[in-house]
Structure formats: C-alpha cells, structure tokens
Amino acid sequence: MNNFTVYSITDNEFDETFGFTSEEVQEMLSYYGLSSHYEEVKEWYDGYRFGNADVYCPWDVVNYCKDHRENQNAAPKNYWMNTSGNDIINHFIDNISDNGMLTKDVLERLVNGEVITQRVDEMVTYKDLYSNIDNLWSTLFMTGYLTQRGYIGNGYYSLAVPNREIRNIIIERILALFRKEVSGNGELLRSFCNAILSADAEAVERLLIEYMGKTISVRDNFARSLHENFYHGLMIGILGFRRDWEILSNRESGDGFSDILIKTKGQESRVGIVIELKYSKNEKSLDKDCQDALQQIEDRNYGQELCNQGYQKILKYGIAFYHKKCCVKVAMQSTND
Structure with missing residues (x-):
C-alpha cells in the first residue's frame, strides 16, 4: 500500500463519484415523492465543481430527504454546520x-x-x-x-x-463579527436605542446607515428571504445592546408574526415597540416599502400582545432596506385613546 495515486477535487478522474449528479438527485427526490422540491434542493445544495462534473453535496441531499419524508413543508437546513467545526x-x-x-x-x-x-x-x-x-x-x-x-x-x-447553504453560514458568521464589533461602541448603540425609544425616526435612520457601513451588503442576486434575514440579524444584533429589554423575534401577535417585538423594562415599561422590516427592490422603493411595513403592522394587529399586557404607549416602526441604505417611519399608539 505504499504506492497509491491521490485524486483531488480538481482531477477529472472519478469526478462524479465525489458527490451526487443532477440526475441522481432527481431520481432520489422522485423515489421519496419530492420531485417538486428539486429547485429548492438545487439552490441550497448544488454548485460544487469537481474536475469536469457539477455535483451536489451528498450529505445535504440525504438529510434533506430524511427530514422531508415526514414533513414535506419543512424548511431547508444548513446541514453542513453539523459536520465539523467552523x-x-x-x-x-x-x-x-x-x-x-x-x-x-x-x-x-x-x-x-x-x-x-x-x-x-x-x-x-x-x-x-x-x-x-x-x-x-x-x-x-x-x-x-x-x-x-x-x-x-x-x-x-x-x-x-x-x-445558499454555504452563503448562509458565511453571513451568520459575518453577523456574529458585526455584533462583536458594534458592542464595543457603547455610545453609538446607546444613541440608537434612545432614538428608537424617543420615536425619532430620522435619528434611527441616520444611525442605521452608519452601522451598515461597518458590515457587508447583500445584493439582489438571491432570494428575497435571504436579504430580509440578513437585515433582521443586523437589527437584533444592535438592539441586543439593551440587556434590560426583552426582544422577541418573529413573535406571533394579533393576526400573524411581527419581525421584532420589544418589551421595555423599568422606568420605560409603559412603552412597547413593534418593528416590521422590508427589503426594497431598488432605492426608489424605500419610502413606499417603509409605509407598507407600517400598514402591515396595522392590518395584522401586531401590537395586540403589547396592548394585552398593559403597555400604555406602542411605537410601530416600518423599516425598509436597500443595500446600505434604509428608510425609517414610525407611528405611535396610545392604548388610552
């Protein structure tokens, strides 16, 4: 066994044996009754080039089929995260x-x-x-x-x-680094949270743009949900500065799920905050999308949970993002009205 040949992922020999080909994936999905999921599997787990062959990650495809045998509506996962350290x-x-x-x-x-x-x-x-x-x-x-x-x-x-799976992993790590960096800028974070609490939409917008300059921009090449998840992560990271606030993500309230629900504590405990985020298709759409976010809060009654818990003032924020720009609008509701 001291004489052997190494075939790497750049060699043409045996290139199709390192992963699943498109035909093999289609056959596997058909076997499990998941043929309609092909485009989703392709977006998440395809894209590898070994030699002259385009292949899927076999670990991902096998686990996707396993998870979707019982629940065909299950969301795709980042299975790669569990295979080794990062x-x-x-x-x-x-x-x-x-x-x-x-x-x-x-x-x-x-x-x-x-x-x-x-x-x-x-x-x-x-x-x-x-x-x-x-x-x-x-x-x-x-x-x-x-x-x-x-x-x-x-x-x-x-x-x-x-x-998309690997892209998600990289973005999650970027957001973790961003949270670590901004946590060291207490004055700026304090100003942002104070602006949120004071219903100062202009200051919130200005500070958000300043923060976004410190991280990368997710552009328009991919699914809308990827953009919204990215900016959602940014907001959670910034708001996390206030340890005394209870920040709830994708919380069911009223007739749906709000992006972010904030329950303040202590002297501010009479103020509740609802935030709905949008990703705009271009810079010109920011204002309209921001207004649509506010309207969605009203139409779906996202502030109901805060009303039920006795918050006397509810701040409703619509925030629209496009690359490293944003638009912020706020509406105020007094439960005594």
Missing part, C-alpha cells in the same frame, strides 16, 4: 480588514455570487493552514466553503461560494 471560516472572517489582503469588498463579492481569482495549493498541510492568505484560500476551496468556476492557469482558479 474554525476555518471563522479565521477567514476574522482576517477581514479595510486595507489588508482580505477586504470587506472581496467578501461582499463572494456573498453576492461573484467570482474571484485566487491561487490554490492542493498540497497545503494542516500546520500551514493559517500561515498566509494563499493557504487560507486553498483551505476554503479544499474543504468546500468555496468551489471552482474554472481554471485560469499557473495554479489560479476562479472561486465562488457554491450555494
């Missing part, structure tokens, strides 16, 4: 800087479906994983966080994030 992607995100070799611009391009060109060394060893940025790109490629979209030559590949 030290590699954590190290990758932690090395972002505004003027270094790994910039927010590069990360933003990857998350938004663009392709970047990087050198890949398939022989990198564990002890050298983090020794330089080239080794880090190689590790991300070899471990499946990135995949190839073509060989340039001289060891350089066009690299991209393969699918």
Whole structure:
C-alpha cells in the first residue's frame, strides 16, 4: 500500500463519484415523492465543481430527504454546520480588514455570487493552514466553503461560494463579527436605542446607515428571504445592546408574526415597540416599502400582545432596506385613546 495515486477535487478522474449528479438527485427526490422540491434542493445544495462534473453535496441531499419524508413543508437546513467545526471560516472572517489582503469588498463579492481569482495549493498541510492568505484560500476551496468556476492557469482558479447553504453560514458568521464589533461602541448603540425609544425616526435612520457601513451588503442576486434575514440579524444584533429589554423575534401577535417585538423594562415599561422590516427592490422603493411595513403592522394587529399586557404607549416602526441604505417611519399608539 505504499504506492497509491491521490485524486483531488480538481482531477477529472472519478469526478462524479465525489458527490451526487443532477440526475441522481432527481431520481432520489422522485423515489421519496419530492420531485417538486428539486429547485429548492438545487439552490441550497448544488454548485460544487469537481474536475469536469457539477455535483451536489451528498450529505445535504440525504438529510434533506430524511427530514422531508415526514414533513414535506419543512424548511431547508444548513446541514453542513453539523459536520465539523467552523474554525476555518471563522479565521477567514476574522482576517477581514479595510486595507489588508482580505477586504470587506472581496467578501461582499463572494456573498453576492461573484467570482474571484485566487491561487490554490492542493498540497497545503494542516500546520500551514493559517500561515498566509494563499493557504487560507486553498483551505476554503479544499474543504468546500468555496468551489471552482474554472481554471485560469499557473495554479489560479476562479472561486465562488457554491450555494445558499454555504452563503448562509458565511453571513451568520459575518453577523456574529458585526455584533462583536458594534458592542464595543457603547455610545453609538446607546444613541440608537434612545432614538428608537424617543420615536425619532430620522435619528434611527441616520444611525442605521452608519452601522451598515461597518458590515457587508447583500445584493439582489438571491432570494428575497435571504436579504430580509440578513437585515433582521443586523437589527437584533444592535438592539441586543439593551440587556434590560426583552426582544422577541418573529413573535406571533394579533393576526400573524411581527419581525421584532420589544418589551421595555423599568422606568420605560409603559412603552412597547413593534418593528416590521422590508427589503426594497431598488432605492426608489424605500419610502413606499417603509409605509407598507407600517400598514402591515396595522392590518395584522401586531401590537395586540403589547396592548394585552398593559403597555400604555406602542411605537410601530416600518423599516425598509436597500443595500446600505434604509428608510425609517414610525407611528405611535396610545392604548388610552
């Protein structure tokens, strides 16, 4: 056994054996009565390029079928998260800087479906994983966080994030880093929460735009829900500064689920806050989408839970986002009216 040949994910030999082909996935979904789920599975778990073959992650597809045998309406999951530690992607995100070799611009391009060109060394060893940025790109490629979209030559590949699952994992890590960074800026966070409580929509909008400048922008390449989840995570991270507030996410109230419900404590306990978020298709739509968010709060009676619990004043916020811009509107309800 001392003479053997290594076939890597860039070799053409046996390239289809490293994952499931599109035909195999369609056959598996058909077997479990899930043929109508093909586009969802493709969006979440396809996108890998091994040699000359396009393949799906087999672990993901198998687990998706297992979860959907009993409940066909189950939401897709990030199964990748449970397969190993995320030290590699954590190290990758932690090395972002505004003027270094790994910039927010590069990360933003990857998350938004663009392709970047990087050198890949398939022989990198564990002890050298983090020794330089080239080794880090190689590790991300070899471990499946990135995949190839073509060989340039001289060891350089066009690299991209393969699918929505990996994109979600990266975005979750970005949001965690963002929360860590902004938590150190107590004055700005305090000003934001005070503006929320004071129904100062202009200040809330200005401070939100300032905060968004510190993180990446999720653009229009992907599903609307991805954008809304991203901005939802941003808001939860900022509002978390107020440890004395009870912040409820996607809370059932009235005739549906509000994005964010806030129950204040102490001296502010007579004020409840409802926030509905929208993602706009362009900058011109911000004002209308913001107004639609406010109207949705009214139409679906999202403030009912706060009324039932005795809050005397309820602030209703509609917030619309587009890239790193936003629009904020607020309406006030007195339960004594």
